[in-house]
Amino acid sequence: MPVPRARLLDLMRVQCRIFNSTFNPEGLRLGNKILRQRLKGPALASYYPRKMGTIQDLQRVYTDELDIFDEEEEDRFEKIKILKARGKGAPKKKRTAEESKKFKGKKK
Amino acid sequence: MSMFRAKRLDLGCFVNVKVIRDHTKRKVFAEHEPERQALRYIIRNLSLPARTRAQAQLQLAQMHCYTRPTQIRNRCIEGGKGRGVLRDFKMTRYNFRMNALAGSIPGVKKAAW
Numbered sequence: 001m002p003v004p005r006a007r008l009l010d011l012m013r014v015q016c017r018i019f020n021s022t023f024n025p026e027g028l029r030l031g032n033k034i035l036r037q038r039l040k041g042p043a044l045a046s047y048y049p050r051k052m053g054t055i056q057d058l059q060r061v062y063t064d065e066l067d068i069f070d071e072e073e074e075d076r077f078e079k080i081k082i083l084k085a086r087g088k089g090a091p092k093k094k095r096t097a098e099e100s101k102k103f104k105g106k107k108k
Numbered sequence: 109m110s111m112f113r114a115k116r117l118d119l120g121c122f123v124n125v126k127v128i129r130d131h132t133k134r135k136v137f138a139e140h141e142p143e144r145q146a147l148r149y150i151i152r153n154l155s156l157p158a159r160t161r162a163q164a165q166l167q168l169a170q171m172h173c174y175t176r177p178t179q180i181r182n183r184c185i186e187g188g189k190g191r192g193v194l195r196d197f198k199m200t201r202y203n204f205r206m207n208a209l210a211g212s213i214p215g216v217k218k219a220a221w
């Protein structure tokens with residue numbers, strides 16, 4: 001026995017109300033599939049691991065209570081000191097225009 | 109683009125300019141995603157007037173390229189490479205192999221039978 005269309009539509013309407021979907025018996029293109037999509041921005045934005053607390057951060061927070069030793073930084077300073085002692089360090093930063101122009105131009 | 113870039117570096121993985129760029133794009137996309145989806149809804153909705161939909165199309169096309177999801181590419185967190193990246197481990201195949209053999213990836217074991 002065929003079921004009348006009106007009855008099927010009623011069923012569909014109730015279904016849509018219960019499952020919170022859009023009642024669209026004519027199958028019109030209302031773009032609801034866009035609204036149904038989940039936002040994937042947060043998942044994409046958390047791809048790369050974020051920076052955790054560094055030794056510099058700790059030093060900044062506990063300036064007087066704790067004496068924190070940053071081994072890498074100390075190593076770097078030591079290396080620079082050795083280079084300077086051998087006369088191989090980086091040149092001093094030029095602060096003014098005249099200073100930086102001093103050694104410019106063709107070598108004589 | 110520099111206007112989107114974070115003032116302070118907030119990455120804890122391998123960093124080079126490509127990784128920073130990709131990270132910036134991800135954040136910009138996440139920020140603009142609701143706006144993009146709203147415009148896409150207007151475009152797809154045939155019950156709205158054609159003029160509104162055309163305007164929405166133009167507006168979507170004129171948004172900055174960093175707000176587009178297609179600009180995002182998974183890069184290696186160990187070396188910043190863009191090719192041969194295993195999605196599950198976020199690493200290139202070589203870095204994955206090195207880490208797996210060193211035993212630093214939980215649950216990964218070299219197959220032998």
